[in-house]
Amino acid sequence: MVGVALACGWFAEGRSKAWRLVRKIDRDLTSAASDLDEARRELDVLRRSQEMQRDFFAIVSHELRTPLTGIIGYSDLMLLGEVGQLEERQRGYIQEIMGKGIDLLNLIDNILNIHKVQSGRWRCAWDP
DSSP states (O other): OHHHHHHHHHHHHHHHHHHHHHHHHHHHHHHHHHHHHHHHHHHHHHHHHHHHHHHHHHHIIIIIHHHHHHHHHHHHHHHTTTTOOOOHHHHHHHHHHHHHHHHHHHHHHHHHHHHHHHHTSSOOTTOO
16 A cells, blocks of 8 residues: 555656646747747848848939939030030030049949848859
């Protein structure tokens, strides 16, 4: 009879330890699920941010580069004499317009290249 009492006590103790372990595992799983939900929310925010950034750079690329290319092209045509002879003063102004347009186009291209590198779509020659 003592053996049965010892066995029942051991099972009761084992069950108690088992339930404590189950409760601890349940708490850990609940905490992990909460952490996972938070990570998913952060990932969604990051994805939306990347989409907005991609859209912004597409707009910059098209809406700024296209008119600048036209300004530079027409300036070049004027300097080549396609619209008639220019006075030296006019030539100087158009050269200035063209030079500033090229500078701005280079700046936009550099910004777009930096974005490509950061987004992993383009690698620098010095990167392994």
